Amino acid sequence: MIATIGSFGLFLGLVLSVYGAGVSCLAARRDRPDLLASARRTALVLVGLTVLAGALLIAALVTLDFSIRYVANNTSRGTALYYRVTALWGALEGSIILWALWLTSFTALVAWRYRARHRELMPTVLTVMFSVCAFFFLIMTVPASPFARAWPVPPDGRGLNVLLEDTYMFSHPPILYLGFVGFTVPYAFAIAALVSGRLTSEWAIITRRWTLLAWYFLSLGNILGAWWSYHVLGWGGYWAWDPVENAAIMPWILGTAFLHSVMIQERRGMLKVWNLALIILTFAMTLFGTFLTRSGVIASVHAFSQSSIGLYFLAFLGLVLVVSLSMLVWRSDRLRGHGELEAPVCRESAFLLNNVVLVGICFAVFLGTIFPLLAELVRGVKVSVGAPFFNQVSIPLMALLLFLMGAGPLMAWRRATLDHLRRILLRPLVVAALIGVALYPLAREYPSALLTFALCAFVLATVVEEFWKGARARQRALGEPFVQALGSLTRRNKRRYGGLVVHVGVALLVVGVAGSSGFSLEREITLKQGESMDIGRYRLVFRGLDATRESNHDRVWANISVLNQGKPVTELQPARKHFLRDNQPISRAVMRTTLREDLYVILTGADVDRGTSLHQATLKVLVRPLVLWMWIGSLVMTLGTVIAVWPDRRAAAAEAPAAAAEAAVA
Amino acid sequence: MKKKLKYLVAGGVIVGALGFLILGGFREAVVYFVTPTELKAKGPGAGGAFRLGGMVRQGSVKWDAQAVLLSFEVTDGKASVPVRHRGAPPDLFGEGRGAVVEGQYGTDGVFQAQQILAKHSEEYHPPAQDASASQQQDLYKTLRQQQGGGTGR
Numbered sequence: 001m002i003a004t005i006g007s008f009g010l011f012l013g014l015v016l017s018v019y020g021a022g023v024s025c026l027a028a029r030r031d032r033p034d035l036l037a038s039a040r041r042t043a044l045v046l047v048g049l050t051v052l053a054g055a056l057l058i059a060a061l062v063t064l065d066f067s068i069r070y071v072a073n074n075t076s077r078g079t080a081l082y083y084r085v086t087a088l089w090g091a092l093e094g095s096i097i098l099w100a101l102w103l104t105s106f107t108a109l110v111a112w113r114y115r116a117r118h119r120e121l122m123p124t125v126l127t128v129m130f131s132v133c134a135f136f137f138l139i140m141t142v143p144a145s146p147f148a149r150a151w152p153v154p155p156d157g158r159g160l161n162v163l164l165e166d167t168y169m170f171s172h173p174p175i176l177y178l179g180f181v182g183f184t185v186p187y188a189f190a191i192a193a194l195v196s197g198r199l200t201s202e203w204a205i206i207t208r209r210w211t212l213l214a215w216y217f218l219s220l221g222n223i224l225g226a227w228w229s230y231h232v233l234g235w236g237g238y239w240a241w242d243p244v245e246n247a248a249i250m251p252w253i254l255g256t257a258f259l260h261s262v263m264i265q266e267r268r269g270m271l272k273v274w275n276l277a278l279i280i281l282t283f284a285m286t287l288f289g290t291f292l293t294r295s296g297v298i299a300s301v302h303a304f305s306q307s308s309i310g311l312y313f314l315a316f317l318g319l320v321l322v323v324s325l326s327m328l329v330w331r332s333d334r335l336r337g338h339g340e341l342e343a344p345v346c347r348e349s350a351f352l353l354n355n356v357v358l359v360g361i362c363f364a365v366f367l368g369t370i371f372p373l374l375a376e377l378v379r380g381v382k383v384s385v386g387a388p389f390f391n392q393v394s395i396p397l398m399a400l401l402l403f404l405m406g407a408g409p410l411m412a413w414r415r416a417t418l419d420h421l422r423r424i425l426l427r428p429l430v431v432a433a434l435i436g437v438a439l440y441p442l443a444r445e446y447p448s449a450l451l452t453f454a455l456c457a458f459v460l461a462t463v464v465e466e467f468w469k470g471a472r473a474r475q476r477a478l479g480e481p482f483v484q485a486l487g488s489l490t491r492r493n494k495r496r497y498g499g500l501v502v503h504v505g506v507a508l509l510v511v512g513v514a515g516s517s518g519f520s521l522e523r524e525i526t527l528k529q530g531e532s533m534d535i536g537r538y539r540l541v542f543r544g545l546d547a548t549r550e551s552n553h554d555r556v557w558a559n560i561s562v563l564n565q566g567k568p569v570t571e572l573q574p575a576r577k578h579f580l581r582d583n584q585p586i587s588r589a590v591m592r593t594t595l596r597e598d599l600y601v602i603l604t605g606a607d608v609d610r611g612t613s614l615h616q617a618t619l620k621v622l623v624r625p626l627v628l629w630m631w632i633g634s635l636v637m638t639l640g641t642v643i644a645v646w647p648d649r650r651a652a653a654a655e656a657p658a659a660a661a662e663a664a665v666a
Numbered sequence: 667m668k669k670k671l672k673y674l675v676a677g678g679v680i681v682g683a684l685g686f687l688i689l690g691g692f693r694e695a696v697v698y699f700v701t702p703t704e705l706k707a708k709g710p711g712a713g714g715a716f717r718l719g720g721m722v723r724q725g726s727v728k729w730d731a732q733a734v735l736l737s738f739e740v741t742d743g744k745a746s747v748p749v750r751h752r753g754a755p756p757d758l759f760g761e762g763r764g765a766v767v768e769g770q771y772g773t774d775g776v777f778q779a780q781q782i783l784a785k786h787s788e789e790y791h792p793p794a795q796d797a798s799a800s801q802q803q804d805l806y807k808t809l810r811q812q813q814g815g816g817t818g819r
Binding site: 234356360363364367368371375381382383384385386387388389390392393396397524525526585586587604605607616618620 | 680684687688690691692694695696697698699715717729731732734752753754755756757758
């Protein structure tokens, strides 16, 4: 019953998406506002249908309706209620429903928010968004139907992958998908700009907040993935340059480039083709990522389920690229920018260089990710490209980016005199040099980490200087107290100061990455009851093993007393879970986190010595410095993004005339 | 014209630097996938890093907890290569199961693995019972008996 209604609902969704695309397209040609109104209502119905499909699948998961294959594959009688619900996005078919939910919601939001505005753009915007909806409903109807039947109906399901039974895992996919789907909006507006010939910065200005939020959620999704990897997978790392991770980071890199280059277009009317191409490629990259992870063409440690849906994504990706890029060529004669670089050193050139570097990193990651495929096709050898490749390419480029991140925002538009540059950069450079010298004794074995720390200090110093100078100026001119001056400064130019706060977050995150990759200690050792081991400043004393049986697994843990320079600081209990269903053992890492470093302990083996009947535990212990700063950095990035997107009445009123003025110039 | 030339030179320098980074990176980081038969054909001491894939041969796993040393053989049915790894067997590792190990082929004919890759797929379910499973059950029973059959704390 559930399956029949669900499948029918999704099929109806496919039909209505095609209808929505059709009427929107007609509305553009005939200038019929009634058709557009019909498209708006259709968008609402699509949201309803997706919610219905999700609710039905959740109902099936909660009631353990094993006649549905998705339920049989992803839950079992032992699965706790909470995880039965989150199993909705535990595997491919269900996660596509989630994807479709965001997509239809965004379509409806765009349709209603702009119902009385942007008359020339909206029909095409909706045509594009409905077409993307249609593709996802097609996926859910044919190759990846979440309501496909299981035959014969199994007595019990196979259960959710035990690694996904985690509280944080539940938030990672929805947020990542918000980011992926969010880029559909600026893409749709870009295509609408191409179709309508309104090739000013209008499309980018309208979608500015959408782009920023999509970028933010993509950042957060990646960070949560890293968090999950670090806290749950129990290998002590958070990023492995696995194809699946690369698939999620590539659109982020291009989106970051776009966020910056679009400012040059708004300000100077330059880079029109570049920005359109960037947003098209960013959107294409979100599809490519899904293709990569779902088609099984590239062996990944994640080893995702293979299915024919890869071919669908490849075909759709091809269609998107061919149509969008040929439109770009078709309009190329109208896309001449009307500004040009006036001096080699100015904010434009810094942003331009930032774009080249980001696109370069993305290209290198792309090449490294698909290289195994190329090698197999061309030379018939199976190879893999390890993390060293990605690190080696991205670390020097990241260093350059950090420098630009600090210096770029301080430079003047059009032309920065060297004298002015020297004045604003002097203090931050001195700070960076001091930090570099101070850390030299600690970090001399890791020159790249040392350089990174100095550059992060440089970025932080430039931002502090910016805020300080701005607030001091207000304090002097208007007599505001310093703290109030800081607040009103930020309020008056939210985008700029929000962006600077995001830069602080990124710098802190990079400090965490550099610290934890450069200076980690690692030891693996077997201890008998009462024995101890030393690592860094810590001594770990193994007191013995304990065990308990829980609903679907046995849990064995080691009791460990931790001493820091001789003083007892904490008790840790690293555990191993043995799931009864398939006896898959999972180690659950535990850690003691401080601002300085994480002490990370994994129980990799637990045994009772047959001779002495003493407990023995094999422990893998890591000391990873500064990891906490990664998570602090991401909170600061959140703060910065909130500041930058905070609604601003004055700006909304100013947008329209600015775009009109630019249209007149063009 | 002069301006265009400048941009071309700047662009060329950037592309060149990027190309240099990428090519240099590839030279060091490309790892070849091999089967035991292919690896044996290359001979012990073959240079470079490999990913050796195959089955863990039944009865070959030796785990020395005190030395934290794991040794086993990877086989493809035709040839098998002895593997040594400093570290505990990872989750999902077991005799008769598939494994991919990454490391170097030593001159002594023993593959020194830095890493044993565990497959954690979204829908991965290993076979139900085997030797290591019953050992774990034993451990669990022992611990519970010592606690007087309690359920922990």
